[in-house]
Structure formats: structure tokens, C-alpha cells
Amino acid sequence: MNTALLLQVLFAGLSIGxxxxxxxxxxxxxxxxxxxxxxxxGEYVMLGGVVAAVVxxxxxxxxxxxxxxxxxxxxxxxxxxxxxxxxxxxVRSGEAITLATIAIAVILKGVVMLATDRxxxxxxxxxxxxxxxxxxxxxxTQMLWNLGTAVLAVLLLAAFFRTTRRGTMLRAAxxxxxxxxxxxxxxxxxxRWAFVLAALLGGLAGxxxxxxxxxxxxxxxxxxxxxxxxxxxxxxxSPYGALAGGLLLGVAEAAVAGYxxxxxxxxxxxxxLLVVLFTRPTGLFGQAKVARV
Amino acid sequence: xxxxxxxxxxxxxxxxxxxFALSIELRFCIWLILLTGLNMINGLAGMTSLAQAGFFGLGxxxxxxxxxxxxxxxxxxxxxxxxxxxxxxLVIGAMSLRLRAMYFTMATLGTGYVLYLLFGRxxxxxxxxxxxxxxxxxxxxxFEFTEPIALYLLGAVLALIGTVVAHNVARSRTxxxxxxxxxxxxxxVASGAKAFPLRMFAFALSAFFAGVAGAVxxxxxxxxxxxxxxxxxxxxxxxxxxxxxxxxxxxxLIGAGLLTALDLFAADFADYEPLIxxxxxxxxxxxxxxxxxxxxxxxxxxxGIRPTREDAG
Numbered sequence: 001m002n003t004a005l006l007l008q009v010l011f012a013g014l015s016i017g018x019x020x021x022x023x024x025x026x027x028x029x030x031x032x033x034x035x036x037x038x039x040x041x042g043e044y045v046m047l048g049g050v051v052a053a054v055v056x057x058x059x060x061x062x063x064x065x066x067x068x069x070x071x072x073x074x075x076x077x078x079x080x081x082x083x084x085x086x087x088x089x090x091v092r093s094g095e096a097i098t099l100a101t102i103a104i105a106v107i108l109k110g111v112v113m114l115a116t117d118r119x120x121x122x123x124x125x126x127x128x129x130x131x132x133x134x135x136x137x138x139x140x141t142q143m144l145w146n147l148g149t150a151v152l153a154v155l156l157l158a159a160f161f162r163t164t165r166r167g168t169m170l171r172a173a174x175x176x177x178x179x180x181x182x183x184x185x186x187x188x189x190x191x192r193w194a195f196v197l198a199a200l201l202g203g204l205a206g207x208x209x210x211x212x213x214x215x216x217x218x219x220x221x222x223x224x225x226x227x228x229x230x231x232x233x234x235x236x237x238s239p240y241g242a243l244a245g246g247l248l249l250g251v252a253e254a255a256v257a258g259y260x261x262x263x264x265x266x267x268x269x270x271x272x273l274l275v276v277l278f279t280r281p282t283g284l285f286g287q288a289k290v291a292r293v
Numbered sequence: 294x295x296x297x298x299x300x301x302x303x304x305x306x307x308x309x310x311x312x313f314a315l316s317i318e319l320r321f322c323i324w325l326i327l328l329t330g331l332n333m334i335n336g337l338a339g340m341t342s343l344a345q346a347g348f349f350g351l352g353x354x355x356x357x358x359x360x361x362x363x364x365x366x367x368x369x370x371x372x373x374x375x376x377x378x379x380x381x382x383l384v385i386g387a388m389s390l391r392l393r394a395m396y397f398t399m400a401t402l403g404t405g406y407v408l409y410l411l412f413g414r415x416x417x418x419x420x421x422x423x424x425x426x427x428x429x430x431x432x433x434x435x436f437e438f439t440e441p442i443a444l445y446l447l448g449a450v451l452a453l454i455g456t457v458v459a460h461n462v463a464r465s466r467t468x469x470x471x472x473x474x475x476x477x478x479x480x481x482v483a484s485g486a487k488a489f490p491l492r493m494f495a496f497a498l499s500a501f502f503a504g505v506a507g508a509v510x511x512x513x514x515x516x517x518x519x520x521x522x523x524x525x526x527x528x529x530x531x532x533x534x535x536x537x538x539x540x541x542x543x544x545x546l547i548g549a550g551l552l553t554a555l556d557l558f559a560a561d562f563a564d565y566e567p568l569i570x571x572x573x574x575x576x577x578x579x580x581x582x583x584x585x586x587x588x589x590x591x592x593x594x595x596x597g598i599r600p601t602r603e604d605a606g
Contacts, residue, residue: 100579110565
């Protein structure tokens with residue numbers, strides 16, 4: 001048993017898995033708040049990484065400031081998403097919103113493509129470029145930041161859902177949107193919170209990903225889809241499920257890349273997605289509500 | 294609707310018969326076949342499939358690999374393609390059509406993407422990201438389909454047959470049962486409609502159409518590459534059908550027109566294409582939540598003009 005390779009795979013898997021976790025949480029939040037799958041989630045991640053890198057390149061600000069600005073900009077994009085989709089008042093159903101997020105994703109991608117002229121970007125690791133050496137394997141210190149933020153985000157979100165008023169409302173929305181509205185909670189306000197929160201998380205994920213891999217206007221689609229697979233694995237809407245799903249998916253992917261066929265690593269997420277859908281659609285931590293007809 | 298389609302397909306080349314025009318008209322036929330098929334599952338059965346681009350590719354690669362690598366006679370390769378895609382749809386459908394609509398859509402998303410990845414990564418079989426070259430021309434009884442006009446006629450005839458089939462399915466008991474299922478499932482089931490077999494039929498049919506389109510594509514371009522069958526294409530197909538009014542008879546025509554226009558202008562405005570497409574799509578969803586076809590049908594009903602059977606499907 002090659003311990004060094006095993007650890008290497010584990011570290012790589014956890015680093016990227018943490019990013020998937022944040023994306024997965026984003027999907028869960030929008031799903032709960034609006035009943036829609038947010039196809040723009042991946043683009044929020046892309047925005048986070050690209051904006052942080054662009055800010056660093058243009059103004060040379062300290063790294064953490066670049067990250068903060070990137071997250072804020074992405075949050076604005078989330079707000080803009082809600083306004084663009086729900087502002088007119090004609091789109092309200094989950095299916096229509098889902099379709100509309102596809103449009104938003106395409107628009108975001110198109111805007112960034114034009115603005116960045118298809119350039120690729122990277123970021124230095126937040127804690128410095130010296131690698132960690134554990135048990136013969138080396139890992140980027142970025143892994144610590146990513147894992148830390150993912151776990152923190154999950155814990156905070158779970159607490160937010162449980163204890164605060166707004167959080168309880170979001171949780172109630174996931175359960176039954178119509179009843180919530182009959183209690184006087186505006187659909188748009190719930191949706192706005194959902195999209196902004198999802199965007200902030202996505203932006204954070206992207207900023208954390210940029211030190212690990214090259215990013216460009218194109219990076220969002222695949223990330224979004226993989227994050228979605230992680231969300232389904234863990235159970236859509238459950239923060240702890242997102243953590244489990246994200247990390248499991250990350251490690252599985254790294255294992256395939258490390259031990260066998262790097263060319264097929266990307267396929268892991270989709271195979272996982274299909275397996276989940278065919279065996280337990282509600283995921284590991286989802287409520288076993290009947291998903292079958 | 295078949296009449297309108299036939300008229301279009303016959304008249305267009307009479308007015309525009311340059312090689313370039315014919316190739317554009319053939320693209321229209323391919324889009325039309327794809328969307329007519331997609332309309333079966335997305336429109337008639339009401340279950341959004343994101344796998345149509347993947348099946349399109351599966352058909353194209355099957356025909357291409359069979360003809361170019363396995364030495365299968367081109368005609369046989371052409372016939373195998375839709376069979377393979379139908380079987381694939383039956384397999385995927387068997388596992389996912391009992392799920393709620395959203396989960397089915399996600400399963401088709403996964404299927405489409407896995408197929409796309411396979412096209413690009415199974416390099417020994419498919420030629421990898423650079424594509425599969427050297428597909429021989431389709432030949433039937435010695436006649437080779439190399440001229441643009443011959444290829445166009447092939448595409449047009451198949452598109453017309455497809456439209457007629459779709460027209461008949463929509464009017465048949467099966468079609469009406471599917472529609473009833475979409476409107477009110479409990480009522481339909483109580484009346485004896487069996488949801489699962491009906492949906493399997495719609496999904497398999499959509500894949501069959503995609504396989505045919507793929508075979509045409511393979512023998513037209515004589516080259517297939519993964520990028521033609523990516524996630525963007527899958528989305529674009531759903532969007533085009535939605536804008537046209539999924540479920541209506543006219544949707545595939547409108548959608549195919551849109552996509553052909555997009556093809557034409559993409560070359561000049563490649564950089565702006567995603568942005569423009571996204572904005573158009575968003576506007577379309579806002580303005581026509583039921584697509585152009587749906588809005589038209591609703592208009593007719595509103596005005597007291599009894600919707601003819603044409604409008605209903």
C-alpha cells in the first residue's frame with residue numbers, strides 16, 4: 001500500500017471536495033428558497049475566481065482584499081440574478097426559474113468572456129506557496145483554507161437555518177412555499193436571500209479554487225455540474241449533506257485520477273449523479289420523501 | 294403541419310440553391326429532426342430531457358465508427374445509428390422514468406454529459422477531442438451522397454417523414470394519453486393510461502430521431518467531433534424548443550429556424566453569441582412562459598377561434 005500516493009489522493013480530493021461542498025450548499029439554498037435548480041451556480045464560482053485574479057492583477061491589493069471584493073461582486077451578481085428573473089413578475093414556477101437560470105448562466109459566461117478576452121487566471125495560495133509535507137505526500141496549504149471555509153460555512157449555515165428568523169423562513173420555504181406565502185412572507189424576499197447567499201458561497205468557492213487550478217470564463221459549467229452532483233449525493237438542501245457529498249465526490253475524483261485514468265476523472269461526478277438518481281434520489285442525508293411516481 | 298413543413302422544404306432550395314445555401318438548409322433539416330424528436334419527450338410527455346445532444350452524438354459516432362473503422366457498409370451504419378440510440382434511451386429511461394420529472398431531467402443531464410466525455414476521452418474508439426475523420430460517403434445501390442443537393446434531399450425527406458410521424462403520434466391514442474398525463478396525471482391514470490410505458494415510448498422515440506439526425510450529420514460532414522454534442526448544445530436544443538412552444542406542432546419549425554439563424558450569425562459574432570443568446574432566451578421566458586407556439590395557441594382560443602387540431606398538436 002503506497003501511503004504517500006494514498007495521502008496525496010486524499011489531500012487533493014479534500015481540497016477540491018471543499019469547493020464542491022460550497023457549490024453544493026449554494027444549490028441547496030436556492031432549491032429551498034425557490035424550488036429551482038440554479039444553473040448559474042457554477043458561474044458564480046467562476047466569477048469568484050476570475051474577479052479575485054483580475055483585482056489582484058489590476059490593483060495589486062493584498063490577497064484577502066481581492067477575495068473579499070470578488071465575493072462581494074459575486075453576491076451582487078446573485079442579487080442581479082434574482083431581479084432579472086423575478087423582477088417582472090411573470091416567472092414564478094420552479095421550472096421556469098430553472099430555465100431562466102440557464103439564461104443567466106449563459107449571459108454571465110458571455111459577459112466574462114468578452115470582458116476578459118478569454119484570458120486564463122490563477123491566484124497564489126492564501127497561506128503562501130510553500131507546500132505542506134505530510135507522510136511523504138505534499139499538499140497545497142490552500143487545502144486548509146478550503147476545508148476550513150467549507151466546514152465553517154456548513155456549520156454557520158446549519159446554525160443560521162436553525163436559530164435565526166430568516167433562516168427558519170428559508171427552511172420553511174424548502175418545506176412548503178405556498179404555506180409560507182400565506183403567512184405573509186414575500187416570495188421575492190425569500191428568493192433574494194437564497195440567490196445572494198448562494199452567490200456569496202459560490203464566489204468564496206471560486207476564490208478558494210483559483211490557487212489550485214487555472215480559471216477562465218469557461219470554468220463555471222463543469223464546476224456547477226459537479227457541485228450539483230455533490231449536492232444530490234449529499235441530499236439537496238442539507239448543509240451537512242453538502243459537506244459529505246462534496247468531500248466524498250472530491251476524493252472519489254482524485255482517486256480515479258490518481259490510481260487509474262485521469263482522462264475519466266471528470267466523468268466520476270456524472271456517474272455518481274446517475275447512481276444516486278437511480279438508487280436513492282434523495283441522497284445520503286435527504287429526507288426519504290418519495291421521489292418516485 | 295406536415296404540409297407547411299413540406300412546402301418549406303421544397304420551396305427553399307428552389308430559391309436558394311447555391312452549395313452554401315444548401316448546406317444551411319441541410320442544417321435546418323438536421324435541427325428539425327432533432328427538435329421534432331425532442332418535442333416528443335419535452336413537449337408531448339412533458340419531461341424535459343437534456344440528453345438529446347448526447348443521443349445526437351451517439352448516433353453520429355455510431356454511424357461514423359461503424360463506417361470508418363469497422364468497415365460496415367455506410368447504409369448499414371446509417372441504419373444502426375438510430376437503433377443504438379433507441380436502445381440507450383430504453384436503458385436510461387428504464388432507470389429514470391419512474392422518478393419525478395426534475396430527477397429525470399437531471400438523469401438526462403448526467404447521461405448527456407457522460408456521453409460527451411466518452412466522445413472526447415475514448416480516443417482509441419472515437420478519435421478523441423480532435424474527432425473522427427475519414428467517414429466514407431453514404432452510398433445506396435451505388436449512388437454516392439456527395440453532392441450538396443443529394444445530401445439536402447436526404448435530410449429533407451427524413452425531416453418530412455419525421456414531421457409526419459410526429460403528427461400522427463400526437464393524434465394517436467398514445468399521443469392523447471401522453472398529453473392527458475401531462476395535464477392531470479391522476480385523471481389520466483384513472484382512465485387507464487400507463488405512465489411509465491407511455492413515457493418510455495416518447496423518450497425512445499426522441500432518441501430514435503436523434504440517432505437519425507446523427508447519422509445524417511456523420512455522412513454530411515464526414516467528420517464528427519465531441520464539441521458538436523456538448524452541454525451547450527443540449528441546452529440550446531431545449532431552449533429553442535421552449536421558445537417555439539414545446540408541445541405544439543409548430544415548435545420544432547420555429548426552433549429549427551432559430552438555431553439555423555444562430556448558426557449563420559455565429560461565425561460573424563462568435564464572441565457575442567452566448568451573450569445575445571442568453572438575453573434572447575431570458576426575454577423569451579419572460580414574454581412567453583409557454584413558448585411562442587403556446588402563446589399563439591392561447592391567442593387563438595382567446596379570440597374565440599376554435600383551436601384547430603393543428604394548434605393542439
